[in-house]
Amino acid sequence: MGNKGFHVTGLAALAAVVFITQVAPAVAEDKVKLKIATGSGVVQAGRTERAFLKVSLTGFALPEGGARAPVNVAIVLDRSGSMSGEKIAKAKEAALLAVDRLGGDDTVALVAYNHTVSVLVPSTKVSDRTGIRKAISELFADGNTALFAGVSKGAEEVRKFIDRNRVNRVVLLSDGLANVGPSSPGDLGYLGSSLFKEGISVTTIGLGGGYNEDLMAELARRSDGNHAFAENAVDLARIFTYEFGDVLSVVAREVVVEVRCAPGVRPIRVLGRDAEVSGQNVYARMNQLYGSQEKYLLVEVELPPGADGATRELATVHASYANTVTRTTDVLGGSVSVRYSASPDAVAKSAVDDVMVSAVELVANEANKNAVLLRDRGNVVEARRVLDNNASFLSDNAARYKSKKLDRAATMNRGHAEALNPAAGKDWNVQRKAMRDAEFEADMQQAW
Amino acid sequence: MKPGLFAILALIVLIPVGLLAALGVRLARDEREMVRHRLDALVDGRLADVDASIARLLEQRGRELERVTEIGSFDPASIRAAVRGARLVRQMFVLDGKGRLEFPSADKEPTETERAFLARTDRIWKDKERFARPSDGTTAAASGWYAWYADNDLNLIFWRRAEGGKVVGTEVDRIALAADIVAALPDTAAARSGTADTRLSLTDSAGRAVYEWGAYEPGKKEKPRAALPLSAPLGSWKLSYFAPASDLDATFGKSSLLPAMAGAAALALVLGGLAVLVYRESSREARLAHERVTFVNQVSHELKTPLTNIRMYAELLEDSLDEGDERSAAYLKVVVDESRRLTRLIGNVLAFARKDRHKLALRLAPGCVDDLVAAVIAQFRPALEGKNVKIRFEAGAPGIVMLDPDAAGQILGNLLSNVEKYGAAGGLAHLETRAQGGRTTILVADKGPGVPAAERERIFEPFHRLSDKATDGVSGTGIGLTIARELARLHGGDVRLVDASEGAAFEVTLDTPPAEGGCT
Known part of the structure; x- marks a missing residue:
């Protein structure tokens, strides 16, 4: 369109x-x-x-202090060479933090992959924290990126305790391009769809400027997981906290x-x-x-x-x-x-602000996707124009429906349009990841 | 002699060591070959196991898919509901009794995914017989796999025959199936336990890696040690096995070559040590002997002049002695005899020294053998008779011949000296000369204890002395026979020990060309 x-x-x-x-x-x-x-x-x-x-x-x-659904999660960590240094250190911290938030009834598995996959902790009750902590702290990074196999193995660990009363989830953290096994966004989307049918969601966390955001977003979208862009390794702790906050608050499944x-x-x-x-x-x-x-x-x-x-x-x-x-x-x-x-007049007066705000947001989101597509094709001028128009569209509607949310979206769109200006000297690669992240959040109503 | 000894010792050491090493290498190679075969079989077995496990998985998934298709009615809602719950199924379809696509259909409000399915499978529906009849024309199967290529990879359909001639099938989500296979295969942490690091790789129809496991990291261009295509219906997928080249040596190869080589090295060390010892011992002995000869030689030279003087003056004295001074004559005779003996001895020593330096030479002169023999006998007569040895001489070489009288005298002297020293117990010294065709034979025999058979040749070696009762307490230089033989050979003949019924019998042959004249 x-x-x-x-x-x-x-x-x-x-x-x-x-x-x-x-x-x-x-x-x-x-x-x-x-x-x-x-x-x-x-x-x-x-x-x-x-x-x-x-x-x-x-x-x-x-309910306050009441029982929640037990969580059945596999943390899948990219430990390819590009993760070495601060990234893997922060990822380990975040994983440890996540394990600390889980309770004795929850199960967790730890899978790490580079060119091959190692199931470091097969799915196990969180009551054995020392073993899990040890496996996490012993991680080091090198090699290639077999993302597909990593997720497949993570899912297999989740299957061991799969239950409709549990929150079955794979949390994937990667900073790189998948290059062993099926590696296109479409392929990983199919993997997500298949896991979705089993009731397993994959949350994908992209770290830094090197990962394929289309692939990561598609995998999360098709499996109904969350998706997040962590520009820096220090963001990981915050993101893991949000993610596990979500995971621990599931009230309904198989909707x-x-x-x-x-x-x-x-x-x-x-x-x-x-x-x-x-x-x-x-x-x-x-x-x-x-x-x-x-x-x-x-x-x-x-x-x-x-x-x-x-x-x-x-x-x-x-x-x-x-x-x-x-x-x-x-x-x-x-x-x-x-x-x-x-x-x-009667038609205009009957507008339902809440619905219209959602509609405007998603319609603008489509325009946003279109802008990314234009920029991918190298059409910077047109992409900027789309984003600028989108910003005006958002701010007009923000005023009409008195929506702070739309106002924020308008500001962001304007910012993205500005960043596309070659004179701004911004890294498109990083901007694109931020845009995909925002698009995902709007489409899927992710709260963070 | 020394280079020869060195060569022999070297051979003694090198040949067995070389043989052992060659044998060891060969054994090791054979074993290596065997181990390689065994390893190949092992690897093939491992790949076959993986293939079998994937085949089992597919069989199981086939049953799972069959269950998915077992729905009460094939209306769109039921089909869609079935697809929503089947993780391996991308789309389900139904062919009517005539093989026409009944569902999904453009007329039945298709969803977006159903439309996409119709587009990508368009060409399959042109081949209507595909699911109804097997390609080999045998009885139609009730269910089966159907494979076709799209998206650069193998895609699978599982179909079964349903009521009313319908065929119901499921398009397998190849990504989900790949994820399933990956999940079922070992991971690197699991593969690591126990065995050596290897790498197994599963590649799809386009040769792209679907999954790899094992801690070994093959090089970019490394060829797999073994490869195996998967069983149908994934026949265009392939399993490859990688292992480090040193893996073979690490497991078996070196262990067999090493002991063989170590054995050879140990043997070489032992034999080499022995050879060095032998070589050093032998060269020490030779050096000692040489030193001894040199010493004796020098001493002999120093002795020769005074001795000649003693003899000369003793003989002069003998001539000028008054008749009747029997006692003085007898004493003087002893002096003369003993000095002659010493002269002979010194002659031998000097001859031996010359022989050693290859400086022995003859001075031929006309002479009579019988006369010479008689003269030598005359010299020994007192000593022999003093030991009750009778002398019998059968003279048969009366002609004048060319010979070195000094050499011939020395030979005879040495032989008679031996009779005196070792054969006196027999009480007889028998001498015999014969001349025939320019050759002269002199036999010197006694009736003493003789020479043991084993020693017959060795007595001619320098410094060799028989060790038995006959020689005990008898002094000698141990070079008499050696000098005698050496001189006789120089003279175109030899000295040999000949068979005799008792005692020792030495036969001297000399090349004696005839000369003018006769014996005195």
Whole structure:
């Protein structure tokens, strides 16, 4: 999609329509909250319209001092030659920190790879901390980067204790390009998809300017893990803390969201995360929900013309998940409708800020990706123009919906556009990693 | 003699050592070859084991995939649900009874992934018989693998026959399968325990490494020690085995060559030590003998002049002695005889010294052998008769011949001296001369104890003396026979010990060309 066309589409969509949220019933303390809303509750009558449909799931706060889901994690460390020195030292510190946060019921494995893979600590209960600490502290770095095999072995360790009531995760830290085994972003994406089907997520942490951010982001995205860019080794402790904070707060697993559009309503695209679209139906899955965090599915739909004053049901939503606290499978449901109005004023007034902010954010994110693509092709001027336009688009909408989030995004976009100026003398390689990281966070609603 | 001895000793040392070393090397090579074969078999076995484990995994995954396809109905929702839960499956498809693709289909609201599947498998559906009938025309199988190439690699489909002539299949996610295989294979930490460091590498159809394990780091261009293609359906994947070249030596090779070499070296050391000892001992003896001869030679020279004077004046005195002074005559005779004996002795010593320096030479002059023999007998008569030895002389060489009288006299003197010293117990000294065709033979025999058979030749060696009762307490230089033989050989003949019924019998042959005249 060209930037210009997209821009217009985005604004048109935002100009459209208001109204209606139906909140899921029985919002108990230990239940995930389902919220279904459109960008506006009222749409323009008499013509084919588009609307954003946001289906959001918010994890409940873990009960204070209560039991959480046991964690089943494999830490996979790149120990190729480029990791030597401060990087491996900080990585070891971070890994030790992570192990300290785990409890006796959790299991952890330590896998290190260079050109070959060594399972240094096979999956084991964290109660044996000394052995784990020893293996971590004995790590040293040299050789090549068999990332694929490292993740495969890490996953195999996780499989040993795999359980739907556990948080099954591989945490991968790499600073280099995969060069032994399947090594393209597409291939690692397939690996992520396959692990996702088993309920294993891979969190990828890229360190420094030498790793392949497309590959790392793709692996995390397809497996529903987190992704982070650590520009310096000192950032690792912070990132591991966030990651294990997430891992330790999982409240729901095997989350399934099905959106069934009403007759005549057609899903056009899903922004951000992956979803299956078949005819009227949109199907999406997440491996987990974290405590007090919102994850959502944003679908753009096309609805047929309606008469002034008419009401139309847009979609019904079904969601289910495994509750890690109550150990039950919970089912949620709801539907959303819009009203047609001939008055543009009524349409404008009905805008739902929260939905529109998410929509603007993801639409801008697409533009951001496009800018990266343009820069990759060497078209710096066009890339800057896209980012500048995107920044204006974001700041306009930030003002309209009074969103600090969009304002921050606008500032960042402007900064990225500025950095692309050859006169700024910035390292594109590093900037690209930061941009991919931000894109990922927006698409997947990663909280950090 | 010394260089010869050195060469012999060197050979004695080198030949066995060389043989042992060659044998050792050969044995080691044979063993190495055997070990290599054994190792090759071991490596082949290891690769075959890995292949078998991958084949087992695929078999297991085949069953797993078959279960995935066992769904109640082949409607899109059920199929999609099945795919969502199957980690190895990228897409599932259904062919109708006529081999046409029923699902996924462009008409059935395909998802994006289903559309992509249709695009990338387009050419497979043109070959409708593919899953229905096996290529060899035998009875149609109920299920199986189908492999095709795309994305520069092997892609697999597992299919089975379903009710109503339908075929249901799953497109295997090759990345997930690769991850599965990687997970099942050993890691480097596990591979390290126990055995020597090696490297195994699994490569895909394009020769790219899928997975490698083992701590050994082969060089960039290093050729694998062994390679094995995987069993079907992954037939275009390959396993390679790398190990350091020194691995063979480290395990077996050196251990067999080393003892052989050590053995050879030890033997060389021992034999060499012995050779050095022998060589040093022998050269010491020779040096001592040489010193002795030199000393005696010098002494003899110093003795010769006074002795000649003593003899001359004794003989003069003998001539001028009054008749009837029997006592003085007898005394004087002793002086003369003993001085003659000494002269002979000194003559021998000097001759030996000359022989050693290769300076012996003859001075031929016309003379009569019988006369010469008689003269020598006359010299020994008193001494022999003093020991009750009778002298019998059968003269048969009366002609005048060319000879060195001094040499011939010295030979005879030495032989008769031996009779006096060793053969006196027999009571007889028998001498006999014969002349025939320019050669003269002189036999000197006694009836004494004789010479043991083993010593017959050695008595001619210098300083060799028989050690038995006959020689005990008898003094001698040990060079008499040596000088006698040397002089006789110089004279174109020899001195030999001939067989005799009893005692010792020496036969002297001399080359004596005839000369004018007769004996006196």
